[in-house]
Amino acid sequence: MSRDFLKAMGWAVLGSFLFALMFCLPKLTSEAVPPVEIAFLRYFAGFLTILPFFLQRYGASQAVPELLGTAKRRLNLLHMLRAGCGVASVAFGSYAVLNIPVANAQAIAMTNGVFAVALAAVFLRERVASRDFVAGAVCLTGAIVVARPDPDAPGWISLGAAAALVQALAWGSEVVLLRFAAVNDTPQRTLTIVNGSAALGLAVFTAWAWDRLPLPDLLILLAMGPIAIFGQYCNILAYRAAETAKLVPIKYSGLVFAALLGLLFFGESPRPAAILGAAMIVGGALFLARHKPVQTAAALRP
Helix, strand or coil: CCHHHHHHHHHHHHHHHHHHHHHHHHHHCCCCCCHHHHHHHHHHHHHHHHHHHHHHHHCHHHHHHHHHCHHHHHHHHHHHHHHHHHHHHHHHHHHHHHHCCHHHHHHHHCCHHHHHHHHHHHHCCCCCCHHHHHHHHHHHHHHHHHHCCCCCCCCCCCHHHHHHHHHHHHHHHHHHHHHHHHHHCCHHHHHHHHHHHHHHHHHHHHHHCCCCCCHHHHHHHHCHHHHHHHHHHHHHHHHHHCCHHHHHHHHCHHHHHHHHHHHHHHCCCCCHHHHHHHHHHHHHHHHHHHHCCCCCCHHHCC
């Protein structure tokens, strides 16, 4: 095993831990916070975190022309569309962890790979074989097992589990948009536009429905921004040092971290059915990753 691959594994594991931690933070607040407010604070703090790195690369005098130049208008629109998917992912993911165990929410969210493959087949014209359908069905069945629906109950599936599934769809959409747009842009510019446009779009809704938070809760939710930026940076370093297909299994360490964080902070012990469902999700997703190699950047250029 090469030293570069060991470094890539280390960065990927750290990135998985940071994202598991980020989605735990809303559950540490002293009171339930509206998901739209959580999403605003996450992206606002993320924008403030990435802005100095953007200014360092492009300079203060070129910042506005670089962001608003007509030459990259199409890329900007794709970044803003990705920001919308990211907002949905954070908002629904926050609602999920507030209403179901953290490990369950993380496991259901990990079905995002199924949606990414399906959307890539539609919008990026990637071929989908019958075995891909089987792997996707295994993943989604695992999500149903984790969600533990009760057909006899008035609400046969919990709203928390449904929110985690919507998060997975939004997350999968974000992955496809990232693959389509970010290959033609720098990480600094991409993250600045995504975080800035998301914060700006959410500001109107948040100002209308703002709930004043205690300072400790405010600081906890603001910490989501830097953690997310650093987690994305870890992923960038990981994928620069190793092939995507080799690192896909590593990202599922996030399930382990989510289970450990849930046990440590909230006393949430995973049920046997949840463990079985998570294993089905990971197994199906790994099969998809091994048999669906990522296209080259050149093949994805608009």
